[in-house]
Amino acid sequence: MSASDPMARNYLDNTSDDPTRRAPLVVGDNDFASVTETVCRVVEMPKTPPAWWIGFFVSVSLAGVLFAMITYLVTTGVGVWGLQTPVAWGWAIVNFVFWVGIGHAGTLISAILFLLRQKWRTSINRFAEGMTIFAVVCAGVFPGIHIGRVWVAYWLAPLPNQMAMWPNFRSPLLWDVFAVSTYATVSLLFWYMGMIPDLATIRDRAKSKLRFYIYGILSLGWRSSNRHWHRFEMAYLLLAALATPLVLSVHSVVSFDFAVSLIPGWHTTIFPPYFVAGAIFSGFAMVVTLAIPTRYFLHLEEVITLRHLESMAKVMLATGMMVGLAYSTEFFIAWYSGNAYEGFAFLNRAFGPYAWAYWIMVSCNVIVPQLFWFKRFRTNLVVLWIASVLINVGMWFERFVIVVTSLSRDFLPSSWGYYSPSIVDVMTFVGSFGLFMTLFLLFVRFLPIVGMAEVKGVMPQAHLKDVAAQGHGDYHGDILTERGR
Amino acid sequence: MHYWRSFDELEQAPEFREAVKREFPNDEWDRLPPATRRQFLKVMGASVAMAGFTGCRWPKEEIVPFAHRPAGRTPGVAEQYATSLELGGAALGLLVTSMDGRPIKNEGNPLHPDSLGALPAVAQSDILGLYDPDRSVQPLLRQSGQDFVKTWDDFASWAEGRITDSGAGVAVLVEPSSSPTVERLRRRFSDVFPSAEVVEYAPISRDAERRGTAIAYGRPLRPHPHLDRARVIACFDADPFFDHPASIPLSRQFAEARKPSPDGISRLWVAEPSFTITGGRADHRRATPASQIPRVLAGLARELVATHHLELPEEAVNLESAFGATIFDDDFIPDLAADLMEHRAASVILVGPAQAPEVHALAAVLNQGLGAVGETLSYTDAPDPGRPDHVEALAGLTARMVAGAVETIVILGGNPVYDAPVDLGFADALSAVPNSVHLSHFNDETSRVCSWHLPRAHALEAWGDGRSWNGTITLRQPLIEPLYGGRSSAEVLAMLLGESPPSGHDLVRETMDGYLDAADFEASWKRALHDGVIADTAAPAVEVALDGSLLAGAVASLTEMIDAPAPTVQGPELVLRPDRKVYDGRWTNNAWQQELPDAITKTTWDNVVEVAPPTARELGLKEGDVVEITSSGATLELPVCIVPGQAAATFTTTLGYGRTAAGSVGDGVGADTYRLRSSASPWGAAEVGVSRTGKSVALAITQDHFAIDPKGFGARNSRIGILIREASLDHFLADPEVFHHMDHHPPLISLWKDQKYPGEQWGMAIDLNACNGCNACVVACQAENNVPVVGREQVINQREMHWLRVDRYFKTEPGVGPYEVDDAEMVFQPMTCVQCENAPCEQVCPVAATQHTEDGINAMVYNRCIGTRYCSNNCPFKVRRFNFFNYHKDLTDTEQLQFNPEVTVRSRGVMEKCTYCVQRIQKVRIAARNDNRPVTDGEIVPACAQTCPTNAIAFGDLNDPTSEVSRLREDKRAYATLAELNIRPRTQYLARLSNKVGGSEPAHHAPAHHDDADSHGKEG
């Protein structure tokens, strides 16, 4: 809507909920060309801004730390971490689950919101998908390096080998291998496919030969032919339909790593839904954490609007409450089951040596999101950003609590222990953020971080005067479709 | 033994060179300039070559009979030889496994009265000392602060010049030895050099017992309790199951007497300052400050005489004037007295070596009065009755040294500079002696003060002999040529007598002339070597009669002791005891012993001071806090370990640590508590100063610290009763199912059809009623399975590698907080892989590195393992061990000689665990298959079961209903731990039986009423 709109605090605020009017998903006096301009401007910047260089330098050096730590680990032994008996899984696995969880928002926003015809997804899905890929990359690092003999990790794959042995498909870890690698592949396909038309846009605007060829090849010679669009949409719809159960399955399988074991605190059937909710929760938190600075630095306020952020805050509120429900259900079941070991596992979480971690988790994941009941906070970028960061912290601690406290005190009191990380643990985790940010910065600099083709599709200008003639519109989710009728 | 203390030591080159250098006997190495890479390689090559050598050396004297195999040696097939090891003045019989000429494992000699096929941990670990790269490798002569490498001949000619005509000014300081050969040579030495003196000293001895019996009976005697015949046993600061030369027979006798039977089992009463493994088996135990033991015993005597009108022998009546009042306000003493009276002639009172002679005398009197002598207690004459007490003798010698009366002193073994009582000032006296010689395994504290250091032959390198505690002659034959040309003390004695080079073999044969059948000496000699013992040479029991006059003389000092004030937190008491791992310090450089968790405190790599929880609370001490203890002028800093069942205001610590010249393993480990030890009161002191330093250290404890958060404390206490089931004998006889009603869980059903297990199915049964937590099995497992040592820091990181551990729990009154516990019971549970049929570890391994064999073993495929550690997480017993580093990387070539070639040495990043000694199973299987017969029950014996002093571990085929293990698992006491998980452990436990006065409900017994649909602990 325009700046003259009386009910807008400023023209950027499109968060009003007036049922009679379709709230604009792009604000300002934008037409198709200006959207193209806004998004491509970032990629086509003649010289990279110093802010980017600073960020990039920091990220790359942190990524360097990660690889230094990995080298030390591989050459010396897993003992450089704080691991021990009974706590044989520590930060590495915590980080793995943490990153995989974050890696869920992208595909979720793209796929599920797509199927649910949530048009507001269009401005953020590209960006979120990118984040997904990078998070999954970070996640992939940890299970790889946490094993004792990294050099034989390939035994996890069902490859014929000198022992004529095959992996054991009864092991949740192996399910994990399949789930996570599938997820990574599909997310990548999904992300790339959605990007093809926009890559073509950049190709067609290319000033230099080099750009022309690079983006030309990346866009596979896309001619925006409607006959192509037709199949493209179908493929996108199918991928979305496939990705949705995939997202749910991946974190469920990750949760099996724990649920299938018999350790009190791990051995619970609630884990799959609980983990998925947590994943979505943390994923959205991470999107918000990244979106707020990005839209500011790259002047994308008109495309990634306040309304988008507010919607994500609502999702966080909902998923945060689900997570909270899961926490309390766990306690109830622990008591209700009458199993002494189970009961102690949870008392120990809340009041044992790791109580501090437990209460950090609860306050960040359950209490902080309650702010989002109030529009004032949902639409206050500072509050929103801080809250989303806290939620990420809380979600990391959730995994820490699950992995470490359960292991540290299981059945035989004689083997109880207390785990604390080594400096290498810490540096490795910090390093993984470096890797993540490095990839993210490269992405914003060289790839279209907003799906232009999709955004244009949901702009008012794209809507026909004569509605009767409307065709399908799955790609940006119009309810009225040929097949829909 | 080298291991990782820290990551900085990963780059080991210098240490490695050092070790090789020490190992390579050539004086050129002593003057090595800073080694260059070339030299490094040279040394490496040399040492490798050398390893080859030592590997294929055979004893030259080709008269080594086989203990187990008929003649005809097959390379790669292990053989066992009978030999022995001297410990605390008595010889322990060994069967040593030798692989291609390399001794690799010490086991007990079944024919030997003191080992009965079993061995205490220390004796098993001793084999590591044979390959210790820190051992001294050549005679050294010290002149003006410089070391010169010499030969034995140099020493011989030197000695010739020094020890002349009457031997005036010559002193020989020897360790107590039961060896007839040493005895013979000592006599000869005294004959040849009449004016030379021979003094005997050891920091830890049973002299008080000697003197006590001397007071009671007029001559020193050696008491031999027969715990199998005793129905009531009362221990006063005594630890017969551990701190006794005959601990193994005593433990076994007790275990026998505790086997459930309708006509009852024996009852054990203990009063001691801090927990011992004997105290752990007690039915009634009182934590009593060491200084109060006399009062307790006197109180008992009074009760017996006054209440029960026990007639003391008239020689002893004048003792009665000393009997004070009892110190306990409860029924401990009255009940004990009544019990003793009820079982006259079937009871025995034991007093520990740390108690004063008068207390032993009193005990002797009571035993006499209760008619124990001849029934549950017999006496033999103490060897060398004339000798003075060790401390006395050393004091005298030191005085003469200070007076300059000693020109030349020869110290054969021992380490007096380190372990002599501080007030004697032995070290200074020694350095004042012009010529001093020290024979020792290591270039240790004493050697460094002496002008001559001689390398001592290890027990497995030298010929020798000894007597068991009951006097049975025991032979020692070498299994390997001396690696570093060391010689035994007998051989050196012979050298002093002008024999050079001495032949240990001939010396022993000469001695044996007297004991073997002269008619057919060769045959009986071979027989003796084969058996390791000479039958029927035990000392005869002697008739004893009390000596009234001496007893009367003891009254005064006894009264004084009885009136000794009880310690208070302001004036606490210090108790010094031999260490359960390094003993008097002789095993300080033994990595296995260092890493062995102490039976009670579970500490490794340290000596701690044990403090009772209430005392700790009063002084504001937490576990690991460092306290400063001041006694006899010296102050010492020690970390606190809080142990329930410790006497109030009593600080117990152990000897043998804080060495400065022990070697790369033992140097600087712990604190030197000998500095607190005076000749007046060698076993502790009253009114010592204890103050907090504010410092605190991390203790290398392998099991949970005692004092933890209330939640954990409560949960732990509630589980002990279910993990380690215990009931009184009466209760068990009344309700045999009692142990299966202790846990309740729904019926166990599988989602799938259960597997069938035909053929041999291995299983194990561990009798908690026999186990006394002595740790022998832990070391046996370590030696058999090449279990690595990880070092202090890694133990603190909870990365110890022991496949078999002994869990120790304290049973405290419910509802009592950690720091309120003033007394507790202690229970043990040996815990290792129980080989679950539905093993949780197997299903989670992504590469199937751990899977089930067809004979039901949960096998671990090391070369398949990629180290996800998921199996360890999913193991409810946490018995899997992970190689966080390559712990074998830095072993020297000599140390590698000890490895058992039949067990894979695990690499870094690999999980490992107990496999029921699968290599032993296969060995027997193959043998059986070769002479095509079935494996007979009891033929396969895992290392832990083999060495168990109390035969608590049974192993065999579960599908054979007649096998021992099947029989035991049918026992009503048998139960599976954590059965409710439906994991079906192949190892089951047999519950503990208590025998309190008037019986008692089993602790932590769950309410009897329960849903009948419930299943119980029997499943699995």
Place this chain on the structure above:
Amino acid sequence: MSTETTTLTDSPAESALFGLVADFDKIDEFLDAVRKVREAGFTEWDTHTPFVIHGLDAAMGIKPTKLPFLVFGAGLTGCAAGIGLQWFTNAFDYPFLISGKPLFSLPANIPVAFEMTILFSAIAALVGMLAFNGLPRLSHPLHGSRLMKRATDDRFLISIEASDPNFDHIETRELLQSLGPLNVEAVEA
């Protein structure tokens, strides 16, 4: 700029001609034009838009694609492959006893089978789409077109190929002119 200039400057020989392109900037006008072109009975023609336009498929009369069937087939294959793999490796080729469990049991195989299903179908969806679209094709005559440059930005194009039987350089150009485009461009083959 007038349409004349654009059209008269280039009049290449029919042989060298790929076809004609016209561009629009109003969606409604564009849609009308599309319908007209369709009515004119062309077959070898196409439209090019920066994003999906509602009703365009209907206006052009494009039939639903076969892609779903391909993906479904791939999914079935993936599922079968998943279960087959687990049966072959763990129950047939190298069976070992694990936790006393059966060698082959479906419940334990579901996760892997499911992931394989998704993986196969996802790859089929992308590859199939590209294959049906004849992509990647890096050199296409239309890439030479000036107007096409904005088809990925804010213009809506109609292209009619010379290979169409009804195509006649002059008439077709006039037809396009009559639809009121911004420009008409002849694109060389």
